[in-house]
Each structure stands twice: as structure tokens, then as C-alpha cells.
Amino acid sequence: MKIRMTAITASALCLGLAAAAVAQDNPVATREQMMKQVGASMGALGAIAKGEKPYDAEAVKAALTTISTDMKGFPDHFPAGSEVNSAAAPAIWDNMDDFKAKALKLAGDADTVLASMPADQAGVQESIKTLGANCGTCHQTYRLKR
């Protein structure tokens, strides 16, 4: 039993390390994964805003936390030369400070919304407007995909 647990722990650890290694080796995959998580979180908020799902405080909190956490780390995954085979626009490396500021602006907006925690569907609709404005503002300049 103990051996089994050790084996499971060890394999879980290996998987974790492998994931971390992939993340370090492949900044494009890492940042794309982060954007997908942010998109999924916006989707979770959007479903509540549109009334497709009932208001759920835990889900709202989780979505906002994911957006905040991911966006704080997001600009760290753009090492020089990593625009190859990605939708990242060369403008990112020409304006790295602005790019970082825009990522942190979304993280900050998510933190602000979290602090006042939307209490119902209408609150979530408002938060989507606040957060959503950031997506296009950044993608306009820094993403090649239309």
C-alpha cells in the first residue's frame, strides 16, 4: 500500500515536472495555454452574464482568479525570438513595456472586480464589459490572428 502511494506520488511528481519542463521549453505553448484559460474563464463569466448558467459565486471567483493569476505571469513567456510559429506580433518586442502594462491592466481589472465581487447576473455583465475591453485593445496591436 505504502509502495503504491509512493509510486503514485512519484509519477504525479514526474508528470508535474514534465509539464513544467514543457512550459519552460516551449513558451509559445505556455502562453497559448494561458490565453485559452483566460478565454475559458471569460466564457464561464459570459455564460452567467447571458443567463445560460445560473449565478454561481464560486465559479465567478474561480474565473476572476484565473484571469488575474494568468495575466500577471503572461508577459514572462515572450523571450526574444519566440514569435516564430505563433500569433504573437513583432510589435510585442518593440514595445515590451506597453505590452506588459496591458497584460497587468487586465490582471488589475480582474483584481478590482474580485475585490467588489459581482453579486448577481447584472454584476457579472458589468464585469465582462470592464474585463472584455482589454482583450481587443491588446489583440489589436499585439496579435496577428484577426
Next chain:
Amino acid sequence: MASTWSKITAAGVAVVALGAATAWALTRPDPHPENYWANVGEADLAHGEQLFWAGGCASCHAATGAEGDALKIMSGGRALPSPFGTFHIPNISPDPNAGIGTWTLAQFGNAMTRGVGPGGEHLYPSFPYGSYARMSPKDIGDLFAYLKTLPANSNVAPPHELGFPFNIRMAVGGWKLLYFTDAPRVELASADDKVKRGQYLVEGPGHCGECHTPRNALGGFETGKWLAGGPNPEGKGTIPDITPAGPIGSWSEGDIVNYLETGFTPDYDSAGGSMVEVQKNMAHLPKGDLEAIAAYLKAVPAL
């Protein structure tokens, strides 16, 4: 002998002159006659403003990065890169010197729908008159009246920086002969009024095809590729296929409307690049117009 040579020379000169005259006749600027613009009636400013947003005037003619009310200052000055060189977008604010303050409706209308400038010269098709040609004289009158209500601005844009032979305006006449048309871009078998409205908005003022249809080396639309997407003419990246065969083929009409209203795809990806400004413009349109656009995009041939 001498008379034979002079006859041959004369004949040669005549042939060249005839050729030149024919070329001139086929490629000279061809504005609508003055009376075409005579009966537009009293301007409907609210309709003019809708056309302002549908036509995306601000996306080129407002200053770079303009937002909110600044989008209504038509100062020009943005640079538009292209395979032919860099176009510098002109001032179309009501300023009498830098802008279009002294233009007549006929001058404005012929620029919009015939690609003919106020001095009777060809305009470059980077200004999408090839799409705006589908707008009626009444549309043009309403839009012109609305533009005149916007703030005047004295900015003067630098001249275009184009390589040879694109820097010869006369050559635009040849381009028009080959590619300029105000005919429908696609024949739709059973188009109801909603689809027809969408066709007008997409093919006309919305000028969606100017980016979403691939172009050949001379800058004409590739035939049979309407809205099929392709390389980005303004730089890196690609422009998506927006026919039912492209990524939006799986979207419902409601998804398309929601995208144009909010900038979000059904899976909460967002608009990017120049589409961000386009979407913000489209969000000003009545919902019925967005629904018409969606219906048309579902009706065009899948490519």
C-alpha cells in the same frame, strides 16, 4: 519614295494616336454627371451617422489610437502600408483648406462612388470606392451632411509614398478598367429582403471584401474568391475566410451578431488586429443590420 515614307509615317502616327485616344477614352476619370447628385433631398443626419459607422470612416481617417469622440475628428494622417507603397490617409474633416469643407456633393459623391477626386483626378483604390460604389446618391448625401457636422481639423497628411509605376495616377485608370465594378459581388439565388440588406452592407459601405477577399499582383480581387480570406495586405498574418467554409461556418447567425456587437467569438476568443476597430464600428449599427449581415454571410458561396 519620300511620299510613300511620309504616308507610312503618317499612318503610324495615326495608329499610335488612335491607340492613345482609345486608351484615354477607356481609362480616363469617369464621374457621374452633375445632375446625378441633384435630387438627394433633405439630408437625414441619423442615417448619415449610421453610414459613417457602417463605412468605417474613422478606422482610417481618425488619428491613430483615437477613441470615443476623437473618432469623429477626421484629421487623417494615418499611414496605410500596402504591397504598392505607403498611403497617407487624407483629412476629410470640414476644414476648408486641409479637409473637404469646400467640396460640393458631386465632388464628394464622385470620390465615394467613382474614385474621382475633386480636381477630376483618379483616386487610388486604397480608398475603397470599389465598395462604396454600391451606395445610392441619397446615402452619399446623408453621409456628406453628417461629415459636415463633425469638428474641423487643420492637419495636412504627407503625400503617398508609392513605387513606380503605382505613383502614376493615370495608371489607376487601367486598374479601374480591369477591376472597378458596382455590380453585385455574388449572385444569390433566393435572397429575401434581409439577405439583400446584408449584401448591401457587406459589399457596399461595410467594404468587408476589401480585406477578406484575396488580391492578385495588380491589387484586383481574385475571381471566385469572394470573402475567402488570404494573406494580410497590410503586413504580417492572415485575414480569415468569412464564407460558410471558414472558421465562422460553425457559428450561428446569433453568434455572428454577438461577435459584431461585443468582439467575442462563441468561445470567448476576441477580435484582433484591424478587426478590433471594425467591430467597434459595427457595434454602432442597429441590431437588424447586424442580423442582415449574418444572414448574408450564411448565404454566400462556401469557399
